[in-house]
Amino acid sequence: MDLNLRKAIVSNIAENDQGQLEATIVDAIQDGEEKMLPGLGVLFELIWEQSDEQDKHDMLEALEQGVKQANNS
Incomplete structure (x- = not known):
């Protein structure tokens, strides 16, 4: 079975707003x-790809x- 985990995850959250993303x-x-x-x-990968050098x-x-x-914990 060919499963693209990245695509499945993005598809599951594609319609989420900021509040839903934060809750996730x-x-x-x-x-x-x-x-x-x-x-x-x-x-994290999605965030990284959208970030400029200062944000990174x-x-x-x-x-x-x-x-x-x-x-240290």
Whole structure:
């Protein structure tokens, strides 16, 4: 079976507004289920592709800090 996970995920959220997208992200993080990780990865990919260099830099700084905090927990 040929399954394009990215296309399926984007198709599932294509009509969502900002509030629904936020709820999707928050729910995925709060549930902590690993099955949600591919979806979050696709959402991050979409954000990354729409970001300018300053936004990417800011995200990388936030990610670096988050990794350090998670590692110290």
